[in-house]
Structure formats: structure tokens, C-alpha cells
Amino acid sequence: MEWLFSGKKDFQSVLLKVLIDQLTYGPVCNILFMSFAALVLEGRPVAKVVSKILSDYPGVQLNGWRLWPLAALINYRFVPLQFRVLFINLVALCWTTFLLLSSKRKQLVAIKASE
Numbered sequence: 616m617e618w619l620f621s622g623k624k625d626f627q628s629v630l631l632k633v634l635i636d637q638l639t640y641g642p643v644c645n646i647l648f649m650s651f652a653a654l655v656l657e658g659r660p661v662a663k664v665v666s667k668i669l670s671d672y673p674g675v676q677l678n679g680w681r682l683w684p685l686a687a688l689i690n691y692r693f694v695p696l697q698f699r700v701l702f703i704n705l706v707a708l709c710w711t712t713f714l715l716l717s718s719k720r721k722q723l724v725a726i727k728a729s730e
Contacts, residue, residue, distance in 0.1 A: 617696065626692070633687040641683050645675050648711070652718060675714065682710060 616632045646668060653664040686706040694702045 616691065624692075629688065629691045632691045633684055636687045637680065637684055641679055642676060645679055646672065648714065649675060652715065656715075657718075657722075678713075679710070682706070 616636065619635075620628050620632060649668050649672065650664055653659045653667050654661070659667065683706075686703065690699050690702050
């Protein structure tokens with residue numbers, strides 16, 4: 616983003632960085648993470664992964680848009696360049712934990728419902 620915006624720090628540039636980030640990086644990362652979790656961690660077949668993504672992705676992305684725009688705004692506006700990766704990685708750790716716990720909770724509910 617810094618390369619695209621040549622180090623511009625005005626608020627309009629920050630908002631444009633957030634918008635680009637949220638329309639490109641966020642959705643792609645959520646789909647990739649959901650695919651990885653379903654394929655590798657849960658051991659689901661590809662057909663089940665596709666159906667899981669089709670059913671769960673809209674909710675995941677909406678939840679992501681509750682967290683990530685604020686995190687990106689803080690990151691681009693207030694965090695010095697040398698600490699931005701660290702800050703976003705800390706937010707990503709929380710986000711990943713949330714996604715994994717949500718997925719596990721849904722699995723437990725499904726197991727209890729089938730018993």
C-alpha cells in the first residue's frame with residue numbers, strides 16, 4: 616500500500632488504503648483460510664469444503680468487516696511503518712482464534728443435534 620500511495624498520510628489516502636485492503640486482501644484471505652481449515656484441520660472432502668464456504672462465507676466476511684476496517688484504519692493512520700506487520704499479525708491472531716472457535720462450536724452443535 617505504501618508503494619501504491621507513495622507514503623501519503625492524509626486521511627483520504629488512509630481511507631482509500633482501507634477500502635482497497637477490504638475489497639481485495641480481506642475476502643481472499645477469508646476464503647483461503649476457510650478452505651485450509653476445512654481441508655486440513657477438519658479433513659473434509661473438497662465437495663464439502665465448497666458447500667461449507669458457500670454457506671458460511673457471507674457470515675464470515677460480514678464479521679470480518681466488523682473488525683478489519685477498524686484495524687486497517689488504525690494500522691495505516693497511527694502505527695509506524697516498521698510496526699504495521701506486527702500490529703496486523705496480532706489482530707490476525709485474534710481473528711484466526713475467533714474463526715477456529717466459531718467453527719469448532721458449530722461442529723459440536725451439529726454433533727449434539729445428530730445424537
